[in-house]
Amino acid sequence: MSKMVTLTIDGIEVKAPEGSTVLEAAKLANIKIPTLCYLKGINEIGACRICVVDVGVKNLQASCVYPVAEGMKVITNSPKVREARRVTLELILSNHDRKCLTCVRSENCELQRLAKDLQVDDIRFEGKKNDYNIDDFSDSVVRDPNKCILCRRCTSVCKNIQTVSAIETNERGFDTIVASPFNISLKDTPCVNCGQCINVCPVGALREKDNIDKVWEAIADPDLHVVVQTAPAVRVAIGEEFGLPIGTRCTGKMVAALKRLGFDKVFDTDTAADLTIMEEGTELIERIKNGGKLPLITSCSPGWIKFIEHNYPDLLDNLSTCKSPQIMFGAILKTYYAEKMGIDPAKIFVVSVMPCTAKKFEVKRPELSATGYPDVDVSITTREAARMIKEAGIDFNSLPDENFDDPMGDASGAGVIFGATGGVMEAALRTVVDILTGKDNDDIEYKAVRGLDGIKVAEVKAGDLTLRAAVAHGLGNARKIMDQIRSGEADYHFVEIMACPGGCVNGGGQPIQPAAVRNEIDICAERAKAIYTEDENIQIRKSHKNERIMKLYEEFLEKPGSHKAHELLHTHYEERENYPEECCGNI
Amino acid sequence: MGCKCENNCADQKVQELIEIIDKHKGKKGALIPVLHDAQNLYGYLPLQVQKIISERMNIPLAEIYGVVTFYTQFSLNQKGKYQIRVCLGTACYVKGSGKIYEELKKELKLSGDGTTEDGLFSLESCRCIGACGLAPVIMINDDVYGELVPADVPDIIKKYRDRK
Structure with a gap:
C-alpha cells in the first residue's frame, strides 16, 4: 500500500495515494477535469494544457502530470482556469480543419465534445492553416494531418505499445506534423496496419480505408453471389455503435442486420477458426513428433504477420503456414461451397467483417488467392459494418435474433474465443490435448492463458508430453517473446501472438471509445468477458467436434494437413524491407 | 550521396559512417553526436544515411527523422561547398x-x-x-x-x- 496524502480539491478533502496525479485525485472526488491529449496508460505527457488547474503556484499546471502533495489546495473551476482552457482550445481550433459535418468522427470526436463542453461558440482566431496532403495509399489506414491536433497518442501507441514507430512528430513550431519519415506514405513504412493509432485518435486525423462503396456495389450486382463472414470479436462490440453497453453480445442482431443489408449468405468466420485449429493443431503435433521447427507461432493476426516479416525474418519458419481464418474461409467458399451450390467461383464475392484494419491489407496479398481469385474480395471493419447498417436505416436495437446461414454457419466455442488474447491457444489446446491423449477431456478451460497480462505462460500435460505454451498480445510484448526465441532463451512448443493489445476484441477496426471511457473502463476485459460467455453458451466447445468441419474433411479436404488442405489453406511469408528504396515516394 | 545501398558505391564513406556510429554507440544521448558527425561527413542527412544510422543504432528511422527535422542545424538537402x-x-x-x-x-x-x-x-x-x-x-x-x-x-x- 502506498502512502496516502490529503489535499483539497475545490474545497473537498481528498485522500490520494502518494505519487498519483491531481487528475487522478480529482476523479476520486468525482470532480471531472476536461482532458484532451491524456489517455491512461498510453499518453500521459501534459502536452495540450486543456486539463490545467490552479494548484496555488504562479502558473496553472497540467493536472494529468502534476503530482499530489500533502496539504495541496487545488482549484479546478475558476474564471482564470476556465479562460485558460478555453483559449487553449480556441488556439487548437484556429488551425483545425473544421469539416465536422463530413468527418467520419463527427459525434464521436473528443475535440468536438470539448468545444461543446467548454462553450466555445465562436472561432475568435482565424489564422494561417496548414494544407497537407492526405495519405490514403495504405490499404488499411488513412492519415489526414489537417485534422491532427498533435496530441501524440498515435505516436505513443505506435512507438511505446506496438514498438513499430511508423509515425513520429516531425518538424517544429507551426510546421509540426505527425508523419512518417521523409513524408513517405504509410504504405512504404514498417507500419503493420494494426490501426491502434486510429483507436486512440481523439479526432478524425486517422481512420480506416473505407471500402463500403465496394460492398454496396457488389450487393447491387445481380450477377454476384455476395457472401459475408463475421469474425468473433465483431459480435461483442458492434452494439457499442448503437449505444449498447460495452460487452453486449449482439450475435443474433448482427446476423439479422447483415441479412437485411442484402447479403446472399451470412456466415460465421468462427467456422473457419475451427478449421484453422484442425490444420494448426495437426501442424503442431507433426512438428513436435518429427522434430520440426519449434516453437510453432500462430499466424491468424495479419498485423503480427507483417511485423515478423519486417522485424524477425530469420524466424519466419517458426510461423504456422496456416492462412488466417478469414482467408481460409474465402478459399473454402470459392471451392467447396461453390461446388456444392453449383456457383461459378468467379461470381462469388466474399466480404469479411473484421475487428481489424490489417485484414484489409491481408486480403490484397497476391499469394492469398487459392482459386486464382482473391480468397476474400473486400474486408470491412466493425465500424464500417455499423455505418452501413445506419445508412440502410435499420433499427439495430429492435432487430430479432437470427441465425447464421447454412451450410457454413456452425462453429464451436473454440472458434468464438479466437477473438480474445489467449483464445487461439486455448482453442488449440482443447483439440491438441484430446488428440495426443486419445481422450475426450472435460477440463477444457485453460484459464492460465486468459486475461490481460502482456505475456502469459502455461504448461499443459498431454499424456507423456508437457506442452509449454506462451501467449503475447500487443507487439511490444510480442517483441519480448521473439527476442527470447531468437536468443534461445525460450523453449516453448507453441506461441500465440496477436498484434493488438487484448487481441481482436481491441482490434483497430473496433468501435472507438473516447478517452473519457477508456480511462474508466477496460474495454478489452469487458469485450473478452462477452466472448467467453458466448463460448460457454455453445454446446460444442472443441473444434474437432464441430460436425460441419468433420463433414468438410470427409467430403472435400480428406484430412487435416492433406495435399488439398495445403493447397487451399496454407501460405508462405517473405522478408519485408523497412522503407524499401525503390518505392519510397513522398505523399 | 548517390549511392544506392550500404554495400555498393561510396563504400568508403559508409565505412567512415559506421566508424562514427560505433564510436558513439551505447552512450547515453548518442544520436545527436552521431548525426552531427554524419552531417559533417556527407554535408547533409539523406534517407540512406539515416537508414544506416537507424539499423546500426537500433533506433527507429521515424525517431531519427523527428530529431533531424526538429533541429535547424541538421539538413536533409545537399549543401554547397x-x-x-x-x-x-x-x-x-x-x-x-x-x-x-x-x-x-x-x-x-x-x-x-x-x-x-x-x-x-x-x-x-x-x-x-x-x-x-x-x-x-x-x-x-x-x-x-x-x-x-x-x-x-x-x-x-x-x-x-x-x-x-
Missing part, C-alpha cells in the same frame, strides 16, 4: 540584412534558401549567429562578414568563385 548563412535576426534585420539576403539570391540565381546548380554555394537564412555588434552579418563556412551593404555582395561571392 560554400555554405552562406545570412542572419535575419532582429539586430541584423533592422540594419538591412533583408536587402543583403535579396542581393545574395540575385547573385546566386536562387529564389530562396537552397543550393546553386553547380553545387558551389548554398544559401540559408538563419537567426542570430552571435555577432550583433557587426550587424548585418553573414557567414560563409567559418568566415564572418559584418557591417555589410548590398554592394559588397558581388565581390565577396567572386572571391569564392575564383577559389573554386
Whole structure:
C-alpha cells in the first residue's frame, strides 16, 4: 500500500495515494477535469494544457502530470482556469480543419465534445492553416494531418505499445506534423496496419480505408453471389455503435442486420477458426513428433504477420503456414461451397467483417488467392459494418435474433474465443490435448492463458508430453517473446501472438471509445468477458467436434494437413524491407 | 550521396559512417553526436544515411527523422561547398540584412534558401549567429562578414568563385 496524502480539491478533502496525479485525485472526488491529449496508460505527457488547474503556484499546471502533495489546495473551476482552457482550445481550433459535418468522427470526436463542453461558440482566431496532403495509399489506414491536433497518442501507441514507430512528430513550431519519415506514405513504412493509432485518435486525423462503396456495389450486382463472414470479436462490440453497453453480445442482431443489408449468405468466420485449429493443431503435433521447427507461432493476426516479416525474418519458419481464418474461409467458399451450390467461383464475392484494419491489407496479398481469385474480395471493419447498417436505416436495437446461414454457419466455442488474447491457444489446446491423449477431456478451460497480462505462460500435460505454451498480445510484448526465441532463451512448443493489445476484441477496426471511457473502463476485459460467455453458451466447445468441419474433411479436404488442405489453406511469408528504396515516394 | 545501398558505391564513406556510429554507440544521448558527425561527413542527412544510422543504432528511422527535422542545424538537402548563412535576426534585420539576403539570391540565381546548380554555394537564412555588434552579418563556412551593404555582395561571392 502506498502512502496516502490529503489535499483539497475545490474545497473537498481528498485522500490520494502518494505519487498519483491531481487528475487522478480529482476523479476520486468525482470532480471531472476536461482532458484532451491524456489517455491512461498510453499518453500521459501534459502536452495540450486543456486539463490545467490552479494548484496555488504562479502558473496553472497540467493536472494529468502534476503530482499530489500533502496539504495541496487545488482549484479546478475558476474564471482564470476556465479562460485558460478555453483559449487553449480556441488556439487548437484556429488551425483545425473544421469539416465536422463530413468527418467520419463527427459525434464521436473528443475535440468536438470539448468545444461543446467548454462553450466555445465562436472561432475568435482565424489564422494561417496548414494544407497537407492526405495519405490514403495504405490499404488499411488513412492519415489526414489537417485534422491532427498533435496530441501524440498515435505516436505513443505506435512507438511505446506496438514498438513499430511508423509515425513520429516531425518538424517544429507551426510546421509540426505527425508523419512518417521523409513524408513517405504509410504504405512504404514498417507500419503493420494494426490501426491502434486510429483507436486512440481523439479526432478524425486517422481512420480506416473505407471500402463500403465496394460492398454496396457488389450487393447491387445481380450477377454476384455476395457472401459475408463475421469474425468473433465483431459480435461483442458492434452494439457499442448503437449505444449498447460495452460487452453486449449482439450475435443474433448482427446476423439479422447483415441479412437485411442484402447479403446472399451470412456466415460465421468462427467456422473457419475451427478449421484453422484442425490444420494448426495437426501442424503442431507433426512438428513436435518429427522434430520440426519449434516453437510453432500462430499466424491468424495479419498485423503480427507483417511485423515478423519486417522485424524477425530469420524466424519466419517458426510461423504456422496456416492462412488466417478469414482467408481460409474465402478459399473454402470459392471451392467447396461453390461446388456444392453449383456457383461459378468467379461470381462469388466474399466480404469479411473484421475487428481489424490489417485484414484489409491481408486480403490484397497476391499469394492469398487459392482459386486464382482473391480468397476474400473486400474486408470491412466493425465500424464500417455499423455505418452501413445506419445508412440502410435499420433499427439495430429492435432487430430479432437470427441465425447464421447454412451450410457454413456452425462453429464451436473454440472458434468464438479466437477473438480474445489467449483464445487461439486455448482453442488449440482443447483439440491438441484430446488428440495426443486419445481422450475426450472435460477440463477444457485453460484459464492460465486468459486475461490481460502482456505475456502469459502455461504448461499443459498431454499424456507423456508437457506442452509449454506462451501467449503475447500487443507487439511490444510480442517483441519480448521473439527476442527470447531468437536468443534461445525460450523453449516453448507453441506461441500465440496477436498484434493488438487484448487481441481482436481491441482490434483497430473496433468501435472507438473516447478517452473519457477508456480511462474508466477496460474495454478489452469487458469485450473478452462477452466472448467467453458466448463460448460457454455453445454446446460444442472443441473444434474437432464441430460436425460441419468433420463433414468438410470427409467430403472435400480428406484430412487435416492433406495435399488439398495445403493447397487451399496454407501460405508462405517473405522478408519485408523497412522503407524499401525503390518505392519510397513522398505523399 | 548517390549511392544506392550500404554495400555498393561510396563504400568508403559508409565505412567512415559506421566508424562514427560505433564510436558513439551505447552512450547515453548518442544520436545527436552521431548525426552531427554524419552531417559533417556527407554535408547533409539523406534517407540512406539515416537508414544506416537507424539499423546500426537500433533506433527507429521515424525517431531519427523527428530529431533531424526538429533541429535547424541538421539538413536533409545537399549543401554547397560554400555554405552562406545570412542572419535575419532582429539586430541584423533592422540594419538591412533583408536587402543583403535579396542581393545574395540575385547573385546566386536562387529564389530562396537552397543550393546553386553547380553545387558551389548554398544559401540559408538563419537567426542570430552571435555577432550583433557587426550587424548585418553573414557567414560563409567559418568566415564572418559584418557591417555589410548590398554592394559588397558581388565581390565577396567572386572571391569564392575564383577559389573554386
